[in-house]
Amino acid sequence: NPQDNKMGLWSLRFLTLLGIVLVFILAAAYFFYGLQPSFENNNPVEFRVVKGESFRAIGARLSQESLIRSIAVFKIYSIFTGNARKFQPGVYQLASTMTVPQIVNYLSSGGESDVTVKIIEGLSAKDIDAVLAKAGVITPGALSNFPFKNLAVQYSFLAGQNFLEGFLFPDTYNFEIGSSPEAVLRSFLDNFERKAWAKIGNQKDWYKTLILASYLEREVPGANDRKIVAGIILKRLSLKMPLQIDATVAYAKCAESFASCPGGIAREDLKFVSLYNTYLNGGWTPTPIANPGLEAIEAALSPQSSGYLYYLSARGSQKIIFSKTLDEHNDNRVKYL
Numbered sequence: 001n002p003q004d005n006k007m008g009l010w011s012l013r014f015l016t017l018l019g020i021v022l023v024f025i026l027a028a029a030y031f032f033y034g035l036q037p038s039f040e041n042n043n044p045v046e047f048r049v050v051k052g053e054s055f056r057a058i059g060a061r062l063s064q065e066s067l068i069r070s071i072a073v074f075k076i077y078s079i080f081t082g083n084a085r086k087f088q089p090g091v092y093q094l095a096s097t098m099t100v101p102q103i104v105n106y107l108s109s110g111g112e113s114d115v116t117v118k119i120i121e122g123l124s125a126k127d128i129d130a131v132l133a134k135a136g137v138i139t140p141g142a143l144s145n146f147p148f149k150n151l152a153v154q155y156s157f158l159a160g161q162n163f164l165e166g167f168l169f170p171d172t173y174n175f176e177i178g179s180s181p182e183a184v185l186r187s188f189l190d191n192f193e194r195k196a197w198a199k200i201g202n203q204k205d206w207y208k209t210l211i212l213a214s215y216l217e218r219e220v221p222g223a224n225d226r227k228i229v230a231g232i233i234l235k236r237l238s239l240k241m242p243l244q245i246d247a248t249v250a251y252a253k254c255a256e257s258f259a260s261c262p263g264g265i266a267r268e269d270l271k272f273v274s275l276y277n278t279y280l281n282g283g284w285t286p287t288p289i290a291n292p293g294l295e296a297i298e299a300a301l302s303p304q305s306s307g308y309l310y311y312l313s314a315r316g317s318q319k320i321i322f323s324k325t326l327d328e329h330n331d332n333r334v335k336y337l
Contacts, residue, residue: 034073048136051178121293166288214288218247226299
């Protein structure tokens with residue numbers, strides 16, 4: 001029946017239209033729901049936007065911090081408002097009570113461009129790189145892989161060096177978010193030149209002093225103990241004994257990043273094949289194993305003679321236990337480790 005077919009066609013069209021309207025209403029409802037505050041985090045969140053970071057990556061991190069309800073809604077709103085490519089590098093204080101429009105407008109307005117980063121003593125170059133990357137100062141690997149040899153014209157202590165280890169002086173720095181690796185490196189080197197090079201630069205074997213200071217920084221916490229340990233290390237070298245410094249093994253085993261294996265080393269690691277393993281190799285390591293502070297450098301410059309030939313760090317207390325003989329040292333290992 002033509003009339004029935006016509007009615008059926010109209011019914012199908014009506015149902016299709018109704019379905020489209022319902023889908024639109026649901027999508028609109030979800031969209032407006034996604035624009036609302038998440039209310040999932042009661043505390044303000046320090047949020048960093050790095051130079052060149054895509055709005056998709058920013059959306060993913062906002063979601064991870066529970067600052068938005070929907071990554072998709074954030075992306076759609078950013079695109080349709082024309083802000084997707086307007087997010088500014090900087091540090092922002094965000095809260096889960098903020099709506100998506102508020103967050104988008106805030107991130108587009110520009111936050112604090114500077115960040116204060118404290119570099120503690122004893123970090124390796126790779127560890128410092130990771131700290132700076134986490135703070136949004138550089139991209140991961142930008143500092144530790146920087147081709148620095150052209151800077152030797154300005155910084156004489158870099159002449160002939162192939163590694164930055166030891167020259168990234170620990171201190172508190174102010175950096176701009178998304179800084180160039182060269183600008184960051186120059187800040188470290190200027191500081192090293194002022195504070196460390198001024199003390200060791202007139203020494204014939206200054207690089208060995210820097211290496212020794214890195215051992216002390218990683219191995220010994222107290223200033224007085226560091227001077228005694230410095231004397232022990234130099235005495236062992238003069239006797240052509242292996243240095244047997246655990247921190248050098250950790251540096252090798254952990255791929256030059258102490259942060260990557262905070263548990264330290266086990267006895268079987270003492271057989272780890274590396275030029276940095278001072279249990280297997282005699283003499284100095286090829287480079288420092290960390291970036292020492294001024295106190296460790298001063299201890300390396302003032303080694304104290306003693307009757308000791310061995311030392312260990314007591315488990316739990318970090319107290320340094322000294323021994324004159326191997327038998328005494330082995331007894332102390334049983335007692336304190």
